[in-house]
Amino acid sequence: MTSRGGNSIQVSRRSMLKGAGLGVAAAASGPLMYQACKSDGLNKTGAYDIYVMDDNWVPEFAAGRIVQSLDKLGLKANPDILSKGLDQGYWPPKAGARLKAFANDTPELFALVIIDDCNLLYYDKRQFSSPPKTWDDIYSAMKAKAKPPKLYGWSARGVKGNPVVQTYLPLLNSYGGNFCNDDWSPGFAGPEGVGALERLMSFLPYMSPSTPEFDTDQETALLLQGKCMALTEYTGTAVTEIDNPADSKVVSQIDITNCPSQVKPGPAIGTFICGISSGTKNAEGAVKFLEWFTSSRIQLQFAQEGGSAAVTKSALTDPKAVAKYRWLPAIAQSVQSSTPKPRTPDEPRFEDILGTQLNIALVDALQQKRNYTQIAQKSLNTAKTQMAAVLQQHKNIYF
Amino acid sequence: MTGRSRYLRWAAIAVAVLFCVFPFIWMLSVSLKRQVDIFAGPTLVPQHPTLGNYSSLFTQYHMGSYLLNSVIVVGVSVLASLVIGTPAAYALARFRLPWGLNDHALFAALVVRMVPPILLVVPFYIILARLGLLDSRLGLIMIYTGINTSFVIWMMQSFLAEIPSDIEDAALVDGDSRMSALRRIILPVASSGLATTAIFAVIATYNDFLIALTMTSTPKAQTVPVGISTLIGKIQVEWGPMAAGGIVGALPILIFAFIVQRHFVRGMTLGAVK
Amino acid sequence: MATATAPARASGPGRPPDRGRRNRLDRALPYLLLLPAAVVLGLVSLYPIWAGAHASLTTYLYGRPIAGAGLQNYTDTWHDPVFWQAMWVTLKFVVLAVVIETVLGLALAMLVARDMRGARFIRLSILAPMTVAPVVVGVIWRLIYESQTGFVNPLFSSLGLGAPNVLSHQGSAFYGLVFVDVWEWTPLLFLVCLAGLQSMPQEPLEAAAVDGAKPVRLFFNHTLPLLLPVLAVGVVLRLIDAVGTFDQIFVLTGGGPGTATQLISIYAYNTAFNFTDYGHGAAMLIALLAFALLLVIVALTLMRGAARRVSR
Numbered sequence: 001m002t003s004r005g006g007n008s009i010q011v012s013r014r015s016m017l018k019g020a021g022l023g024v025a026a027a028a029s030g031p032l033m034y035q036a037c038k039s040d041g042l043n044k045t046g047a048y049d050i051y052v053m054d055d056n057w058v059p060e061f062a063a064g065r066i067v068q069s070l071d072k073l074g075l076k077a078n079p080d081i082l083s084k085g086l087d088q089g090y091w092p093p094k095a096g097a098r099l100k101a102f103a104n105d106t107p108e109l110f111a112l113v114i115i116d117d118c119n120l121l122y123y124d125k126r127q128f129s130s131p132p133k134t135w136d137d138i139y140s141a142m143k144a145k146a147k148p149p150k151l152y153g154w155s156a157r158g159v160k161g162n163p164v165v166q167t168y169l170p171l172l173n174s175y176g177g178n179f180c181n182d183d184w185s186p187g188f189a190g191p192e193g194v195g196a197l198e199r200l201m202s203f204l205p206y207m208s209p210s211t212p213e214f215d216t217d218q219e220t221a222l223l224l225q226g227k228c229m230a231l232t233e234y235t236g237t238a239v240t241e242i243d244n245p246a247d248s249k250v251v252s253q254i255d256i257t258n259c260p261s262q263v264k265p266g267p268a269i270g271t272f273i274c275g276i277s278s279g280t281k282n283a284e285g286a287v288k289f290l291e292w293f294t295s296s297r298i299q300l301q302f303a304q305e306g307g308s309a310a311v312t313k314s315a316l317t318d319p320k321a322v323a324k325y326r327w328l329p330a331i332a333q334s335v336q337s338s339t340p341k342p343r344t345p346d347e348p349r350f351e352d353i354l355g356t357q358l359n360i361a362l363v364d365a366l367q368q369k370r371n372y373t374q375i376a377q378k379s380l381n382t383a384k385t386q387m388a389a390v391l392q393q394h395k396n397i398y399f
Numbered sequence: 400m401t402g403r404s405r406y407l408r409w410a411a412i413a414v415a416v417l418f419c420v421f422p423f424i425w426m427l428s429v430s431l432k433r434q435v436d437i438f439a440g441p442t443l444v445p446q447h448p449t450l451g452n453y454s455s456l457f458t459q460y461h462m463g464s465y466l467l468n469s470v471i472v473v474g475v476s477v478l479a480s481l482v483i484g485t486p487a488a489y490a491l492a493r494f495r496l497p498w499g500l501n502d503h504a505l506f507a508a509l510v511v512r513m514v515p516p517i518l519l520v521v522p523f524y525i526i527l528a529r530l531g532l533l534d535s536r537l538g539l540i541m542i543y544t545g546i547n548t549s550f551v552i553w554m555m556q557s558f559l560a561e562i563p564s565d566i567e568d569a570a571l572v573d574g575d576s577r578m579s580a581l582r583r584i585i586l587p588v589a590s591s592g593l594a595t596t597a598i599f600a601v602i603a604t605y606n607d608f609l610i611a612l613t614m615t616s617t618p619k620a621q622t623v624p625v626g627i628s629t630l631i632g633k634i635q636v637e638w639g640p641m642a643a644g645g646i647v648g649a650l651p652i653l654i655f656a657f658i659v660q661r662h663f664v665r666g667m668t669l670g671a672v673k
Numbered sequence: 674m675a676t677a678t679a680p681a682r683a684s685g686p687g688r689p690p691d692r693g694r695r696n697r698l699d700r701a702l703p704y705l706l707l708l709p710a711a712v713v714l715g716l717v718s719l720y721p722i723w724a725g726a727h728a729s730l731t732t733y734l735y736g737r738p739i740a741g742a743g744l745q746n747y748t749d750t751w752h753d754p755v756f757w758q759a760m761w762v763t764l765k766f767v768v769l770a771v772v773i774e775t776v777l778g779l780a781l782a783m784l785v786a787r788d789m790r791g792a793r794f795i796r797l798s799i800l801a802p803m804t805v806a807p808v809v810v811g812v813i814w815r816l817i818y819e820s821q822t823g824f825v826n827p828l829f830s831s832l833g834l835g836a837p838n839v840l841s842h843q844g845s846a847f848y849g850l851v852f853v854d855v856w857e858w859t860p861l862l863f864l865v866c867l868a869g870l871q872s873m874p875q876e877p878l879e880a881a882a883v884d885g886a887k888p889v890r891l892f893f894n895h896t897l898p899l900l901l902p903v904l905a906v907g908v909v910l911r912l913i914d915a916v917g918t919f920d921q922i923f924v925l926t927g928g929g930p931g932t933a934t935q936l937i938s939i940y941a942y943n944t945a946f947n948f949t950d951y952g953h954g955a956a957m958l959i960a961l962l963a964f965a966l967l968l969v970i971v972a973l974t975l976m977r978g979a980a981r982r983v984s985r
Contacts, residue, residue: 036616038949039528042737064737158841160929210820212930213840218821221438247434349948360931363842386755393749397734411784416798419860422813423801425824429816441824487710490703504707511718515917515965517938518958521945522724545717548710606806608920613946624808624920631812631924638822645812649805656804657797 037277041066044279049286051277053111055088055270060345062091062110063099067275068283070109075287077109080296080312082335085116088271093343097184099397111275112290116309116316118334119170119267120238120327122223123230125255127151132230135174135199135260142229146206153206155222155231158214160359165351166268168358170232170259171196173339174266179350180342184391184398188354189377189384196262197358197376201365212363224248232259234270235309238327256327258334269338271311303328346394350387357383423649430642437638452639453647460640461618462647465626469605472536472622476543477600481593483544484551489585491552492559493567505556511549520613527614534615539622542610547600554599558592559585598659602652623648729955738952746956756957758932759940760964766847766936767915767968770854775908777855778862779900782870785863803860811924814853818925843933846926850934853921858911865907869900905976909969916965937961 037051041061053061061067070077070089077086087094089111092102123132127145132138142153157163172179175196178187187193208214208222220237222228226249241247242254259267274293276286292298294311302308303315307325310316316332341347361379365372391398429437430452432445456462491501523542524533532538562585570584586593608624615621621629627644630637732742750756785795802810817823818839826836839849873896919938922928928935928943937957945954 036534039533043528043531159927160931161927208820209836210838210841212842213820213838218819221821225438346948352943352947356929356931359929360843363930367842394734408784412795415781415784416795418856419802420798422817422856426813426816429822437822441822441827483709483713486706490706494703496703507714507718511714514718514722514962515913515938515958517917517919517941518725518962519718519721520942521728521951521955521958522721525724525728525951526721542717545713548713549718552710602804606808608806608808608923624806627806627808627812628924631815638816641812642816645809645816648809648812652804652806653801656800660793660797 038066041277048277049280049282051275053273053275055273056341056347058111058273059343061275065278067110068278070112073283073287075291078294078296080314081294082116082311082313084338085113085271085311085335088113088340089273096340096343097180097182099344100399111273112294113271113273113311114293115272116311116331116335117234117271118269118338119232119259120235120256120330120334121232121259122254122256124253126253127229131257132260135262138230138260142206146229148206152208152222152228154203155219155228156211157216157219158212158359158362161352161355163215164358165355169268170266171200174262174264176263186384186387189380193380194376198372201372204365209366212359224250226250235331239308256330258330265337267334267338269335269340349390353386354383426642426645429638430646432639434639452643455640456643462626464618465621465623468536468620469622472539473601473604476540476547476604477597479544480547480551480600481597484548485555488552488555489559491556508549508552516609520609524613534617534620536620538614539611543604550600551596554596555592558589562588605652725955726959728951729959731952733950733952742952746952750953750956759935759937763936766851767912770851770915771908771911773855774859774862777859779866781863782866799863800860802857807920808924810857811921815925818849840926843930846930847933862907865903869903873899901976905973908972912968912972913965
């Protein structure tokens with residue numbers, strides 16, 4: 001089994017695995033892990049039985065048969081698993097745009113979700129009289145109460161590429177835009193996408209001026225020091241940091257709820273998801289393991305012991321677990337109202353394109369302090385053109 | 400020289416030295432702070448100094464493995480490249496080969512040195528993948544040996560060419576063969592050149608990042624520079640351990656350079672004044 | 674390697690010593706000595722360069738070669754605006770950094786040239802930045818530039834200037850990167866110039882000084898021309914390495930903000946390894962190699978021209 005190191009969710013899993021007699025090989029970071037799994041799968045060397053994958057590897061690994069069809073191996077997915085989390089493991093995807101070669105295929109399960117990582121809204125409950133439900137709620141609260149630099153209204157990841165896209169997606173989704181429309185055309189350069197970006201820019205006067213260089217740690221540091229009213233982030237921050245006195249000055253002061261909505265709810269979902277390698281010599285054992293790992297009993301254990309983002313409904317709504325870890329119901333809500341990212345191996349490239357332009361837009365908006373519509377439209381148009389060029393380049397895959 | 404210009408000169412030198420050294424001091428300072436202190440505000444002297452970052456480097460972040468890998472990979476590849484490259488350098492220094500082969504060979508060695516490593520990385524990756532040597536110390540050793548060999552040839556050729564051939568000729572007349580003359584006479588005299596070459600090769604190989612980054616993926620084979628980069632994770636940047644990692648990465652080389660300083664400077668001198 | 678010992682044979686009465694066997698061995702020896710190195714170099718350099726060229730002529734899809742591409746990858750790269758943007762950033766960076774490093778390195782060498790107290794310590798301190806791994810250099814400057822934990826922001830604030838947030842703006846990130854490169858590599862030019870200055874014949878300088886020449890003229894008419902050949906070596910080395918700068922950028926900015934610090938090396942790395950498009954990645958890198966060669970030729974021509982003009 002390969003697993004990502006450094007994340008304490010993974011660490012707790014790993015000690016369980018060791019207890020179950022399984023070895024875990026850990027790579028120290030995402031891109032390196034990705035290379036290792038990919039070359040193992042492509043060459044069918046069988047060095048690993050199970051890959052713990054990042055959500056956006058699924059299209060490539062499934063389409064390239066780097067992982068095997070779990071349906072064909074006879075795996076029975078636990079019906080207690082939240083459906084939208086489970087859907088992430090299907091190829092071709094059940095909803096959304098499909099690659100041409102798979103346009104008419106029946107979706108099969110290729111990977112089984114083990115952690116339902118999704119966007120949540122973290123907010124400092126001392127600053128809000130009730131949980132904010134829409135982006136307008138957030139904005140009016142920060143207008144009334146934010147006093148930068150002592151108290152910022154919002155914090156976000158601004159680094160170009162994947163980080164800033166994670167900041168933008170909850171907004172884009174909730175405004176009714178799409179990363180990719182069902183025919184693969186970019187869906188963020190229209191009025192919904194521009195509106196979403198404008199909204200983010202309207203927060204800028206209440207945000208740190210060094211936002212363009214922020215990644216997760218700097219973004220959350222503001223919240224953890226009590227200097228920020230709210231932000232959206234994935235589940236890791238909740239599970240490992242907000243109530244940890246070594247990291248946080250606001251223990252028990254941060255509440256979590258579903259991402260704000262505009263015309264609809266907007267969280268993006270990015271699971272940790274397991275595939276069985278195509279070169280494994282122990283497929284049966286791997287299937288049994290995955291079924292056991294995602295069984296309601298084991299998932300309940302994860303929820304009760306660490307508050308981690310379990311994948312079953314029963315675990316996330318269990319009264320004992322929820323009493324200890326208040327974010328679990330929010331995770332369940334968020335997953336079921338989430339929007340997946342485009343299911344294509346080019347997704348990292350698209351994120352890089354959009355993320356570069358978003359970063360530029362933020363820098364420009366911070367500098368000019370006005371003309372938000374213009375700046376937003378310009379950068380989204382550039383991203384759209386560049387993305388369309390990539391789609392053209394690979395047109396026989398897409399159209 | 401006037402007193403004032405002397406004073407200015409010393410002041411300028413002092414500024415230069417401070418400028419070069421201060422960033423290291425800063426990194427040392429951060430490496431001794433706790434995470435919460437790092438965000439509290441920049442102070443030079445840590446208010447609550449801790450060695451926790453260093454201990455977590457070894458317990459949580461596999462620094463022990465990285466160091467071991469670096470030592471093994473650097474040691475073996477530099478040694479191998481010296482063994483392969485020195486005789487070749489000797490041949491180029493001593494023998495006049497036909498068709499201007501001397502110049503062609505030296506030029507080839509120079510070209511290899513010139514190619515930006517980023518260009519070689521993709522083919523290396525594909526080759527190692529086919530040989531099943533990705534994420535292995537052996538794979539790294541093979542690549543580093545190759546790169547260092549060209550460097551060894553280039554440097555040793557100029558050192559050896561400096562040694563007058565009279566010494567050798569005397570030995571040959573006395574009945575020695577070329578090989579034993581090489582062994583008994585030349586090598587001791589060229590030892591200083593060997594040392595200098597080895598030093599540069601060690602530093603360059605230890606510091607390499609790109610090749611190790613792309614050819615390895617786990618602490619099984621990763622070297623110190625790659626290990627340091629893993630601390631710059633995306634979810635949680637651990638600033639304290641990252642600084643400690645930087646110190647651990649820099650310290651061996653700095654100590655090494657201090658000890659062999661004489662050879663280091665002389666080698667640069669020789670290499671430059673060719 | 675063949676090890677042969679051919680002890681001198683006593684010659685027979687009136688016959689010349691038998692050197693035939695040893696002569697043949699002598700002739701073969703250099704090639705035998707060169708052989709292992711040639712094999713190694715062939716494998717490690719020539720073959721990868723060929724493989725890289727081959728990859729650049731292949732279409733890769735998600736990491737797998739699927740078809741020959743002819744020159745398509747090169748055509749795509751030629752039409753890729755992001756590629757040209759990266760080329761421009763690379764050119765700006767290399768020229769700016771190397772020029773500054775050369776001027777500063779020369780100035781520093783002239784300051785330190787004479788023997789003085791503490792020379793060893795001074796030299797080692799100045800050499801430190803270029804001795805440590807470029808990755809570590811990236812870490813060091815990340816710790817300095819970072820807006821919340823570094824000391825650049827507080828330093829500027831305490832001087833009454835605004836906090837620059839170096840990594841948050843395109844302009845400051847780019848110049849900040851140039852600054853890092855200057856910090857790291859001026860020591861190299863310093864060493865090279867020092868070596869050149871220390872091995873220069875002093876008499877012409879002294880003679881000219883006695884004749885009443887002013888220091889500035891002394892420098893330009895005498896010192897600089899003699900120094901130029903040595904300087905050229907350092908500059909060329911630096912140009913080649915600067916074109917491939919990767920480690921520090923990877924750690925400091927990842928190519929951002931926007932594309933302000935996205936040199937070809939970063940863009941090609943992302944293309945080849947993050948987008949698994951080896952074909953286009955290889956094509957870009959071959960283009961980069963050509964670019965490096967071009968820079969070297971231009972630099973050498975300029976320096977030779979300057980040398981000729983000054984010595985007239």
